[in-house]
Amino acid sequence: MKSEPLMEHLKILIVDDEINIRKMLTVCLEMEEYRVSSVSNFQDAVDECQRRIYDLAFIDLRLGAEDGLDLIPRFIQHSPWTRIVVITAYASVETAVEAMRRGASDYVPKPFTPTQIIISTRRVLELRFLERKVKELQESLGANDPSLLLSTASPAMKQALDVAKQAAPSEASILLRGESGTGKTQLARAIHSWSGRARQAFATVSCPSLSAELLESELFGHVKGAFTGAIKDQPGKIGTCEGGTLFLDEVGDLPSSIQPKLLRFIQDHEYERVGDPRTRQADVRILALYHGLGNLPEPKLVHKFL
Secondary structure, three states: OOOOOOOOOOEEEEEOOOHHHHHHHHHHHHOOOOEEEEEOOHHHHHHHHHHEOOOEEEEEOEEOOEEHHHHHHHHHHHOOOOEEEEEEOOOOHHHHHHHHHHOOOEEEEOOOOHHHHHHHHHHHHHHHHHHHHHHHHHHOOOOOOHHHHHOOOOHHHHHHHHHHHHHOOOOOOEEEEOOOOOOHHHHHHHHHHHOOOOOOOEEEEEHHHOOHHHHHHHHHOEOOOOOOOOOOOEOHHHHHOOOOEEEEEOHHHOOOOOHHHHHHHHHHOEEOOEOOOOOEEOOOEEEEEEOOOOOOOOHHHHHOOO
16 A cells, blocks of 8 residues: 555656666566566666666666766756666665765665665655745745635526536646636645646646746757757756646737647657657646637647647
8 A cells, every 4th residue: 555645646767777677677566556567677777767767767886887876966957856766786885875975765675575666766756845835836826716716606606607517627738818807826736736747736827927038948848968058958847847738828928939839748648859850758737717808819739639
């Protein structure tokens, strides 16, 4: 039985050159209902962490002629939220200290038992959950519980809330429409809190507040050197919301140049960072707000939510 904060859509990557270890870990973790992938070598691990964001990675210390410790900063660079557990048959105080120095969250010597792996997984992912929750609370400091702001005596509004509560547990993208001041932003937060993604990140992107270039980077991220001022890789809001919800404020102001990219992400959950041709995948639900005045540059974007 999993501990409460750990949800079945959490993704785990196993990096080990021993096939029996990969199989054992995969079976053990899939029995806990985690989504598990595995690779056998250093380069495949690099490619995988660049293609998809993982919540946790088990990394063997020795991968043929390669050092598994060198993978730790690679993973953290592409996804700061990814937690690393080093597994090794060559355990020592020195390698344990070095693994922690580079950013690992735990260190498990071989041979290990399934129970040890489950305990380590729960401990690390609980820590990850708490860290993300603290960040989310910091970002929304001073905001009230969205549900408390949605009480109403209006029959029409009660019906709208009932529909929102029914839709919240689904994976559907949702478009909220209405005049300014009617509580659409609070409703979006409430939909997230009523969904199975409530324990994951909720982030907002204000579409009218940024230029097309900056907005694309804000959404999809960029790599170092992609443009002037891009001094390091940035995962973008889609990357940092893995497993959670992204709310697009005033999606009607989304530049037409970005709309096809967003449509592709809504349909296929695939995207590329600015300056990087590699295709990535992310499990992020999209909610959007449209005040209902005027027309979108490309109505197809709105139709995708309906």
